[in-house]
Amino acid sequence: MSKNRGTKPKPVLMQGNAAVAFGALDAGMRFFGGYPITPSTEIAEILSAELPKYGGKFIQMEDELASMACILGASIAGMKSMTATSGPGFSLMQENLGYGMIAEIPCVVVNVQRGGPSTGLPTSPSQGDIMQARWGTHGDHPVIALYPDSVLECYELTIRAFNLAEKYRTPVILLMDEVLAHMRESVILPPKEKLKILNRIKPNVPPEWYKHYKNEPKYISPLASFGEGYRFHITGLAHDENGFPTQVPQEVEAMMDRLLKKITDNLDDIIQIEAFEMDDAEIAIFAAGVVARSAKEAIIKAREKGIKVGLIRPLTIWPFPDLDVEMMLENTKAVIVAEMNQGQLINEIKRVTKYGHHSKFIKLQKYSGLIITPDEILNKIAEVK
Amino acid sequence: MSKNRGTKPKPVLMQGNAAVAFGALDAGMRFFGGYPITPSTEIAEILSAELPKYGGKFIQMEDELASMACILGASIAGMKSMTATSGPGFSLMQENLGYGMIAEIPCVVVNVQRGGPSTGLPTSPSQGDIMQARWGTHGDHPVIALYPDSVLECYELTIRAFNLAEKYRTPVILLMDEVLAHMRESVILPPKEKLKILNRIKPNVPPEWYKHYKNEPKYISPLASFGEGYRFHITGLAHDENGFPTQVPQEVEAMMDRLLKKITDNLDDIIQIEAFEMDDAEIAIFAAGVVARSAKEAIIKAREKGIKVGLIRPLTIWPFPDLDVEMMLENTKAVIVAEMNQGQLINEIKRVTKYGHHSKFIKLQKYSGLIITPDEILNKIAEVK
Amino acid sequence: MAKMKTQIRLSGSGGQGLILGGILLAEAAILDGKKVLQSQSYGPESRGGSSRADVIISDEIIYFPRAVNLDILLCLTQEAADKFIGNLKPTGIFIYDSSQISINPIEGKAIGIPFTELAIKKFKTAIVTNIILLAFTCKITNVISLNALKKALKKRIKPKYVELNLKAVRLAVRLAEKYLSEGSPQARE
C-alpha cells in the first residue's frame, strides 16, 4: 500500500490486519505502541514500517501494560494513538484501559481475538472476549466496542473507532476475529477526500478558565494537549472538573454520571447495526463478525427454500444495541444466537428481550477453534421448523 | 488471634480482613503471595506475621501479576494458596487467573472492592467489580465467586472458597466490600473440630496411568503435586487429557466442556443464597454484601409498617443463582436491585427473569463512595406502593 | 420492643489512640454480652490529620454498619468537633476536651473536661487521654461497664502499661463522679 492512493477507487487485495493499519493511518493515527502477539502482530509490523514515513512514531514496548500506558501518554501529548493485541495482551491492558476511561483519553485498542482462556489456541478464531471488552477492567466504566465482518469494514470501523474516540474522549475497542485479521479480500477503499475524520475539540478559552472535566458541551469537555499552555492535571483518582482528586460524594457522582451519560446519551450516534433480510423474517439470526458471514450464506440458501430468516449483526457491540435488537425481534418466533464461544451474546439477547418476549432462544455455540459454518446454521434453522 | 483458640466458642472482636486471614489459615492455606493495596492490605500484613508460625510461607511479590503466578506455582507444589488484592491489582491478575482456570489449579483470590474505575476511590466502598469477577480474563471460562456480608461470613466463606477451589480444581474468587474488610464485629467462630475442610483428591494410580485432565470422576481429575512422582505437564494452551497441547477440535471442545460442566453440573453444591423474609414477600430486594445489611434494616422497618418485603442475597454470586432467583421472584410484583455501582446485578436479574416476568424492576444504584442506607431502600420500597 | 442500640464516635487527630479506644470500647461491650460493630476512617483523612472510630453497641444483631445518628460523640480536637457535631442526635451526649475545644451552645447535653491537660498534669503524658475519656464516658453514660473496660484494657494493652492505664481509669471515675454531683463548668457553656 503506498502512502498516496489514487483518487480513482480500484479494488485491491488486502489483509484484515493491513486494513486496520491503513485505516488508522488514514484516520490520522500517528502513534502506535504495542507488543507482538498472534494474531494481531501484522498490524504492528506494518506500522513499524509505515509510521515513520508519515512522520509518526512506532514503538515496541516491553509488554502490553506499557503499550497501553504509552498510547495514553501519546494521546495526552496530542497524537491520535493506538495499540493492537490479542486475548492475553488484552487482559494485561485492562488496568490502564480503565485509566483511559476515567481520565477520558481518546485512543483505539484493537483486540484480534484468539481461542482462550489463557494461551488457549493462539492461531484459532474465537469470539471469547466479547464480555471482557465490556467488563474487563475494574469498576464501572463505559465502553465503546466495534466489530467488523469484512476486510473493508476493518478499514472503515478503524476510522470510525478513531472518530468515536476523539468525539467522546474515550478509548474505543475494535474487536476482531482471527479469520478476518489474517484473510485477504478484494476491497475498494473510499477515496481519501471522502473520508470523514473527526478530531478532538480543543479548548478556546484562556488557560485560567479551562476545566478539562466539565460536563459541557454535552458531557464532553474540550481536551488540550500537554505543552499547549494549559498545564492541567490528570489523575486516575476520582476527580473534580479541574482534574484534581476528590472524595466529595457529589463530585464523584457527577464524574461517574458524565462517564456514563456521554455514552448513553449518544446511543443513536454510536450504535450501528445491520439488518440483513430482516424485513419479513420469522427467524432471526444474531451474529457478529465472521459468524455473520456464515449466517448470510445460510440465509441465502434458506431463503431459496422459502424459509423466512434474516440476520441481525451488531457493528457496534458495546454499548449493546438493546433497543434495536428488542424491536427487531418483536415479530420473530425464534432467534438463533450464533457465536464462537460458550455463550456471551445469548445473555445479552435474553437480557434485552425481557418483557413478555416469547420467541425461542436457540444457541449455536462453537469453541473448538473452528468457525461456525453455514451448514451448522442451516441445521439450527431447521430445528425451528 | 492466637494459633489455638479454645474449644468453647466465645465471641471475639474481629476485623473482616482478619477473618479472611484466619479463615484461610483454618482452611489449611499455607502459602500467600501478594502485593499491598488498600483496602485489602491487612490480610497480607496479618499473614506475614502468622504464616511462618504455621510453617507456611508468605511472600510479597513485585506486583500482582507475579502474586497470581506464584500462588498458582505454590498450589501445583501442593500448598493451598491464596492472594488478596483490590480493583487495580485484580485487573492485573486477570491473565494468570485465566491460566489457573484452564490449568485447573485450586487457589483463592480475594478482591476487596474499592471505588473504580482505575485508582478511583481507594478507601471507599464499591461493588463495581462484580461483572469483572465473571468476565475479567479473556476467553470463555468458568467462575466461582463468593460474597460475604458479615465478618463471620468473611471467615466462613473464605473456608468455603478453599473447599470449592480444592473440590472443583479451580481458582475461587472472594468478593468483598471495603466496609466489611475494615470493620470489626463481634463474632463467634465455630470450633475448629467442627470445620469441614476439603482437600484436593490425589491420584491413586501409578504415574503411567495418571491423566490429570480426565473427565473423571465427574469432570474433575485427581491432582498430584509436583515432586510426588507423577511428572506431568501443565500448560495454558488448549490441552488433551494428558496435559499436552492440542489443536484437535474434538479435544479442545472436550476440555472447554469440562471446564464449564464441572461448574454447571454442580450448581446445587456451589450456590448458596439467603432468602430473608421472602416467604410472603410482594416486594423483593436483591442485594449482596453490605448493601444486604442495609436492606435487612430497611425490611425490618418496612415490615413494622406492614409492607411485605423481603431480601434475596446471593452468597454465591458466580455462578449466578439463575434458577433460585427466578423462582423466588415468581410471586413478587417488584424487585428492587440495590447495588453500589452503575448497574451490574440488575442486568443479571433482567436476564434470568426472561419469560413473561412482569414484575417491576427498580434500580437503586449508588457510586459516590458512600454506602446505600436503609432509608434509601425504604424510599424505593415506598415507590412501589 | 426495640432494644438498646448506642452509636458512639471517638474523634480527634491521629496519634491520640482513638482507634485503640474504639476497639477497647467494642471489646468491653462484648464482655458485657452485647453485639458490637466498630469501624473507623481510612484514607487521607486517617493520615496525619483527623482520626475517628465509631462503635455501635446493641442487644440485637447490627445490620447497617455505619454510625450516622450518634448517641455519644467524643471529641479531642476542634476540627473533629466542628466536623462531627452535626451527626449527634438531638438527644445525644457530647463529651469534649475543653482544653482544646471551644464550642457554641448546642441543643443536647455537652460535657467539657480538659482531658488532655489533666492527663499531662497528672501523668506527665498525654498518652492516656483516650483512656480517661473512655472511662469517663462509661461512668457517665453507662454504655458499658467499667469492669468490662478494665478487662478489655488488660487484654489489649502491653503489661507494662496496664498499671498506668488503670490509674487513668480511676482518675476518670473520680472526675465523672464529681461531674455527676456538681456538673462541670464547661457544660452548657
Add this chain to the structure above:
Amino acid sequence: MAKMKTQIRLSGSGGQGLILGGILLAEAAILDGKKVLQSQSYGPESRGGSSRADVIISDEIIYFPRAVNLDILLCLTQEAADKFIGNLKPTGIFIYDSSQISINPIEGKAIGIPFTELAIKKFKTAIVTNIILLAFTCKITNVISLNALKKALKKRIKPKYVELNLKAVRLAVRLAEKYLSEGSPQARE
C-alpha cells in the same frame, strides 16, 4: 442462477512460495474483475512443516471465508496431498508434483507433472516451481487469465526476478498445451 465460484488450495511445505502463489492468484483474479478471498494456514502448521494457501474466486460477494469443498487442489508434497485430498470435490481437479508425490487413483481428475524437477532442470532452481504450478493451473482450468497472472507477477515480484518468472510462465503454458493435447503420463496413474 448461481454464478461462478471456485475454491482453490495451493499446498506443500514452507518455503515453496505457496502463500505468494495464493496472493498472486488472488490479485490476478481481481484484475479479471472477480471478487476474491485468500486465506492461509497459521500456527505451528505454518512453521517448518506444511504450508497452505486458499483462494476463493467468485463473481459474487463471498461470505463464508473458508475453502472447504475444493474445486482445484494443487500439491507439491506428499504430506499435503495426503492431508488435503479429502477436501477435493468429486468433480474437482487435482494437480500435483509427480516428482514428489505418488498417489492412489482418485475419482476426479488428477494431473501429475514433475514441477520441481522441471524447475530445477530448466532454471537450476526450485524457486519458480510455484509459478510454473500456478501458470499451468491457469492454462488448464481457466480459473483466471494468464494475462492477469502476468500483471500480478509484475506488480508483486522484485523487478530483477520478473524475467525469470515470466520464463517460468512460458514453460508452464507449453507444458499445459502439451498436456491438453496429449495427456500426461502420470495422469490417472
Add this chain to the structure above:
Amino acid sequence: MKNIPQKVIHQYLRHRKKFPHVWCPGCGNGIILGDLLRAIYNLGIEKDSIAMVSGIGCSSRMPVYVDFNTLHTTHGRAIAFATGIKLSKPEMNVIVITGDGDAAAIGGNHLIHAARRNIDLTIIIINNNIYGMTGGQCSPTTPLGRYASTAPYGSLEPNFDLCELARSAGASFVARTTAYHTTEAREIFEKAILKKGCSIVDVISQCPISYGKLNNFGSAVEMLKWQRDNTIPVEAASKLPPEKIKGKIIRGIIYDTDKPEFTEEYDKLITHLTGELSISKNKSVNKKVTGKAN
C-alpha cells in the same frame, strides 16, 4: 511588597490546590520537590515545556501541586506513560516522579527498559525504603533485616542498589542524593534534566510515619541526620580506604555518559525516510532553554 522575599518555588505551585499538602509532618517529599523546583528555576525552563508524570504512592502525589503539565498515572506505569509523551513531543522536558515501590517493585520493568532505550526522561525515584501510601509494607529497597508491616520479623530480602541497576540497564546518567543534601540534590536534578538521555536519580528520603516508626527512628530529624551521617560523596569515597566506606551509601553522580538518545534517533529515521522533520517538531515549545526565567 518590595522588601518581601519571594520564595522561588511559589511560582511553580498550583494556587488552586490546597496547601498544606497531604504529606505527613517531616516527610521528605516536600523537601525534594523544593529542590526540584529550584533546579527547574535555575535552568530557566518554561513551565509549559515540562510534563511531570508520576505513578501511585505518596511521592507520586507530587504532580498535583505543581503548575506543569501533570499526569498522575497508575501504580508503576509512570515511565511507560512518559515514554508515550516524550516520543510524541520530544521537545518537552518529561520528568517522572516515582517511589521506590512504584519504580522498583511493580514498575521495575519499565525502569530498566527506559534505561535500555536511553530515552530522554528524567526519572526521580523518591526512595524512602517503604510503601508509604499503603502504610508501611516492605519495598525492594527496604534493607535486609529492617522492619515493615509485611516484614514483621525483619526483611529477608536483600534490597536493590537502584543506581547499579539503572546503570547496568543502560541509563546514561545515574546519581544518588538524599533529602538532607538539598543543594546537592538541586544540582543533580539540574544535570539530570539537562542530560540528553535517560537519567535516573535515586533520592534517599524519609518516611517518618511508616518506616521511621517501625524502625525506631525517633523522628524525621533523626532520619535526616542518618542521611547526613551514613552517606558519603562518590568523590570522597574514591579517596578513602575500603574500611572507611563500609556500610556507607555512596552519593553523587555515579555514572554519566553520552550516547545516542532514542527520540533523537527516531527523528533521524523520520528525516531519513521523509526528508522532513518529525511532525511534532514544528511546535513552539522549546527544549532545554537555559537562562533564567522568572
Add this chain to the structure above:
Amino acid sequence: MKNIPQKVIHQYLRHRKKFPHVWCPGCGNGIILGDLLRAIYNLGIEKDSIAMVSGIGCSSRMPVYVDFNTLHTTHGRAIAFATGIKLSKPEMNVIVITGDGDAAAIGGNHLIHAARRNIDLTIIIINNNIYGMTGGQCSPTTPLGRYASTAPYGSLEPNFDLCELARSAGASFVARTTAYHTTEAREIFEKAILKKGCSIVDVISQCPISYGKLNNFGSAVEMLKWQRDNTIPVEAASKLPPEKIKGKIIRGIIYDTDKPEFTEEYDKLITHLTGELSISKNKSVNKKVTGKAN
C-alpha cells in the same frame, strides 16, 4: 542391545510426546536442551526432584518434551510461578527455561526480582535476539541496527547485557555461553544447578528462521560459526588487550558468589518461630543429589 549406544538424553525425553520436536531445522533450542539434560544426568539429579518451568516462546516449549514436573506458563511469568514452587518445596530443583523476550521484555521485572531475592532458581535464558515464536519481532537483546519484522529499518534501541543486569540485580551466579559451546554450556548448567541461590545463564542461540533470515545469516551453520568466532571466554578476555576484545562477547562464568538464599532464610525464620522445620521439608525428594543415576 548390548552394543547399541544409549543416548543419555533419551532417558529424559517424554515418550508420549511426538518427535521430532516443533523447532525449525537448525534451531538452537534442541542443542541447548541436550546440554541441559546431560548436565542433569551428570549431576545425577532425580527426575522427580526437578520442576521445569517456562513462559511462552519457542524456547519455552521445551518442558513439554522432558520427563520432569513441567509447567508451561504465561508469557513472561515463568519466574514468578517458579518462585511459588520453590518457596513451597525448597527441596526441589526448579529450572526456568525462558527466551530473551520472555525473560527480558515482558518478564524483565520478575527476572530482576528473583535475582534480588537470591531465590534458588536456575534460570536459563535462551537468547536468540528475537521473538521466534511470533515470527521475528525485535527483542530487548536484538543488537542495535539489526533487523527484525518490527525493526524494518534496523533496531534503534540498544540491547540489554543480560549478565550485567542479572549481576546488578543481585543474582549470585551469572554466566553466558552459546549453543555452539556445548561442553561449556553443560558445565555451566551443572554449576548453575548446584548453586544455592539465583543463577542466571544467558545462552546465545540461533533462530535461523527469523533472526537469521532477516539479518542475512546464510544458515544455522553460519550462525553457529558466528557464535564460535565472536565470543571469547572470560578468562582469555582478562588476559587480552582491549582492542582484541572489542566487539566480542564475553563467555563463561561472569559472576559467582555465595550469599544467603531466600528459601533457606525463610526456613530459618520458621524454625525460629516454631522450633520445627518447614512443613515442606519433611518430604523424601532430595535436593542436589550427586553421584550418577541412570
Add this chain to the structure above:
Amino acid sequence: MKKNSQGKIIKESDSLEIVKVKESKVDDAGDYQESPIYIYYEWCKKCGICVAFCPTGTLASREDGAPYVKYPEKCIHCERCDMLCPDYAITGAAPGERRTNVKK
C-alpha cells in the same frame, strides 16, 4: 454551635508568587526590615526540622513543636531552614535579597 460542612475549605490565594508573610499568625517574626525569617504557621506541620538543622541556633521550638525566631541576630541567612522545610513554611533570605532560595 455552628455546624461546619465536611472537609476543609480550600484557601484560594490571589497570587502565590509572593509569600504571604503578613498572613501568618506569627507573633515572633517581626517586620522584614528587622527580622529576615518568616514562618507561615498555616502551612507548618511542626516537624522540628528547621530548628534541628539551623546551624546558628536562631530558631527554637514552641511548646507545640512549631518554630519561632529566638535569636534573630544570629541568623546568617544560609536558608538551610528554608530548603529543608518540607512544607515551604519558613524562609530566611538575607535582607535585601528578594529571592529565596536559589543563588547558584
Add this chain to the structure above:
Amino acid sequence: MKKNSQGKIIKESDSLEIVKVKESKVDDAGDYQESPIYIYYEWCKKCGICVAFCPTGTLASREDGAPYVKYPEKCIHCERCDMLCPDYAITGAAPGERRTNVKK
C-alpha cells in the same frame, strides 16, 4: 486414494531409553560393530550442522541435506555431531562405549 485423517499420528515408542538405530531408514550406516555413527533420519531435519562441524570430515551431505557417513574410518568419536544436532538424530559414540554423550 486413501484419505488420511488430519494431523499426523503420534509415534508411540515403547522405550526411548534406547536409541532406535535399527529403525532408521539409513542405508549408509552399517552395523554397530563396523560403523559407530548412527543417524535417525526420521528425526533429522537436514540442517547440515553435523556435517559442517564434524572435525574430521567423516560426514557428508546427501542431496536432500541430510547427513551420511562418508568416511567411517575417519571418525574419532568426538561426539561433536551428537552434541550439536538440534534434533537428537545422530550419535557417534566410540565402539564399546554404550553411553553417548557424557563422559566428564
